[in-house]
Amino acid sequence: GQNIDQPTEMTATEGAIVQINCTYQTSGFNGLFWYQQHAGEAPTFLSYNVLDGLEEKGRFSSFLSRSKGYSYLLLKELQMKDSASYLCAVWDGDYKLSFGAGTTVTVRA
Amino acid sequence: GAVVSQHPSRVICKSGTSVKIECRSLDFQATTMFWYRQFPKQSLMLMATSNEGSKATYEQGVEKDKFLINHASLTLSTLTVTSAHPEDSSFYICSARGTSGDYEQYFGPGTRLTVT
Numbered sequence: 001g002q003n004i005d006q007p008t009e010m011t012a013t014e015g016a017i018v019q020i021n022c023t024y025q026t027s028g029f030n031g032l033f034w035y036q037q038h039a040g041e042a043p044t045f046l047s048y049n050v051l052d053g054l055e056e057k058g059r060f061s062s063f064l065s066r067s068k069g070y071s072y073l074l075l076k077e078l079q080m081k082d083s084a085s086y087l088c089a090v091w092d093g094d095y096k097l098s099f100g101a102g103t104t105v106t107v108r109a
Numbered sequence: 110g111a112v113v114s115q116h117p118s119r120v121i122c123k124s125g126t127s128v129k130i131e132c133r134s135l136d137f138q139a140t141t142m143f144w145y146r147q148f149p150k151q152s153l154m155l156m157a158t159s160n161e162g163s164k165a166t167y168e169q170g171v172e173k174d175k176f177l178i179n180h181a182s183l184t185l186s187t188l189t190v191t192s193a194h195p196e197d198s199s200f201y202i203c204s205a206r207g208t209s210g211d212y213e214q215y216f217g218p219g220t221r222l223t224v225t
Binding site: 087 | 150151152153154155158200202213215218219221
């Protein structure tokens, strides 16, 4: 089966930076996604990495190291609205998307 | 951007009854649709994958006779929970993917099912 690990919870202060790590072991790899999910809502797409390196998109950046089975999502200049669950998901060799359990980020004033 | 809708957003049904959830791609044709289930504070678990016009492929441990999936057109897939039990209470989310070259899955807003 697929194994995707990420921390359960993180807390940070408004304006700060938070890094959410994700490690994965999957049968095949066709890319890694990060999604944001607010309580009771569907996930919304944040980023997709298939090659090693850093992808920057505004306040959010995502990094991938395929050899280490590792990714992180970096949230900069945190805002209260960034309080949500962040899901790491891997597209395996069959193009099935498997999700980690999610990291709940709480932003405090 | 691509929009996926789900109906209903919330449903309460009695134990033993069946409930149907619709998933529609509003502005694109979805060759593949996915159904997920999410329990509180847990990950999204893939239940099944459906391709238009063919039978759904169910994940291990998901009862195909209990969770009936129909992908009758390129814009509509339905999930019917038959003989619902309280343990089926969950958040059901569908997602859709367009052409094979498009890696992104577009998620619906989810359906909260409560079985009493």
